[in-house]
Amino acid sequence: MTTQQHWTTTPITEDLLRGALELERTEHGVLPHRLPAWARAQISDGQLAMAESQPSGVRLAFRTRAASVELDTLPTKRVYQGAPPRPDGVYDLVVDGHLAEQVSVAGGNALVTDLSTGSAELRSGPVGTARFSLRREGVKDVEVWLPHDETTELVALRTDAPVEPAPDRGRRVWLHHGSSISQGSGAAGPTTTWPALAASRGRAELINLGLGGSALLDPFTARTMRDTAADLISVKIGINIVNTDLMRLRAFAPAVHGFLDTLREGHPDTPLLVVSPLLCPIHEDTPGPSAFDTDALSSGTLLFQATGDPAERAAGKLTLNVIREELDRIVKQRAEQDTHLSYLDGRDLYGEADHAELPLPDQLHPDAATHRLVGERFADLAFGVGGPFASAGV
Template sequence: MHTTTLTAELIRGALDLERTPRGLLPHRLPARARAQCADPQLALAESQPSGVRLAFRTRATTVELDTVPTKRIYAGAPPRPDGVYDLLVDGLPAGSATADGGDTLTVDLRSGATEHRPGPVATVRFAGLPGTVKDVEIWLPHNETTELVALRTDAPVDAVPDRGRKVWLHHGSSISHGSDAASPTGTWPARAAALGGVDLVNVGLGSSALLDPFTARALRDTPADLISVKLGINLVNADLMRLRAFGPAVHGFLDTIREGHPRTPLLVVSPILCPLHEDTPGPTAPDFAALAEGQLRFRAAGDPAEVADGKLTLAVIRAELSRIVRERTADDPGLHHLDGRALYGEADAGELPLPDGLHPDAAAHARMGERFAALAFAPGGPFAR
């Protein structure tokens, strides 16, 4: 077997690569951004490699990847499924696998306490591949921090030549990150990118789409041909700001992106339907009654009467985002708006309800990806070829 040194030319979708004692850790925020926020939730989210994949050209029929995944355990909640590694050969699905081993992170939802335990290196193996020259991609688990240790193949590996595809840079919340999707190529941005024929850089950050200036600067500094930002739900979840602060923060976020991408098509997407917070502000809290029955669900802990005092709901945020984009387009014709309910709305909630009250399931992710592709990448859309 050939062992190939893992380098940046073999990894796509990451904004930074950190050398660790065990291997290579992909990050979805650069080091400068990470240094400006000590939030452990952000650190967890940006180190989970949603949209990150190994890409190489080879004749190999067997591929082995050694990794150290970090598996999350929520005390009292049902076990989470292991993260999935998706294999694509010449762009087509060719298998999936999970990794036994790795570290564990146990989270107590009541106290917020966490415990990290190191574990052994895991090996993911794909065999029986065709012996012809082919482009291979291994999409890393979207929901498990994954250190890359070693890549082994039974034939040499080369970097994939530039295919001239457009780069789509997307930022959003845990829904864009891929929460409750079945696999990394099943998240709605990954599905949309495949249908749109573009290369995805996914900066969807669970619980962390909070209009942070360092995230805006990361988007500003990342090469891209198409950019979208899906904003709103995390601001309600965290009860982070009031209406007075929200509008200027959105303007500042967009202004920063435009410093690096003055004419790039930029699509602002408002929240999908979430009955929990349509008219009830945050914060969002775990539903401990459901947890006592072994179910992970969330509830809205705010009071609708507080909207009059400037608290944010999804309805308020959608109206404000629509207004901001409409007013800015006079000077910025490349700026566009999409109501998130076009991706998942009332009819979808009746057919495919959010299992935990916040996140779409695998079927809803597929539907959202297909709809985004039809709305954004099709002729007449903001990202039309």
């Protein structure tokens, strides 16, 4: 004799989500966004539009007695012609603060990009289901972390017992902005991106504005951060500005000042940490732009290379070392009046000795072990004793 399972379907609303700044109603359900609609309207870059819709740091958070959870989603997977296949996105189930299960959802849409031309085609696919078993009985606080690198429309949430929004744990909100490394490129799952690991160790609620390829001092990002409630703020600046060859030294310093000025309009006294780039040997002293290594790509290996000329630094082209020097100078200058502003050299998170042990697999992005290393070090340096994010009394 079998017992029929009785499911409760709960509407997916803002009170069940953390880490998203906005929910868009779609044909299938809802799409979490990490930039609001007014900011998205100012985006003409497909890379940024894709990155902000990938829900890094976004999670469903609820309290329930359920033993089973099903989440219907419509993922959009990236396919790069000529490059090795990308793995499916990972959904992390966290129960009472502990990672309990990881699953993926097959199917979904596919965004197929031709790396030789840059053209892209969206191919439609079916809705899939992430299924979880909650083995512990009784009331549980549950989080389902969405894939950090896969656009994910949320279609339906089903459980075999009612759910209610998770209670406020009284933790400080940490708002972070950075590049694809901050978004989680190379991480093993959404709870093991370096910001997610650091937030867990620092007992903070993360809002992750790591935007792959798009940490470019955009004014709409600064205004979004200005208008977002936060107790702690960090901005990781540098790698995307170099690898897109976006600006010269003359423009860089005023752009940094302008970005920080905008943040301070909404957060005049909030601890604000400026983080310079992690070590990246191809760009330490060689300007961008970055480009795919076509020889490696032809053999099925994804590698990046720097295409600038070190001699171009004399004309104001930026390298990571130049950017670190400027950021250090800017923060020291501003800190004379802004006592809540701090600077962290990214090489303290990942430097030369670390690169010798844990080299960047594609010359640009860290692997899962390096994400863990960076997250642990950031937690120690920022949230630890004497750090800019240390709790009162620590």
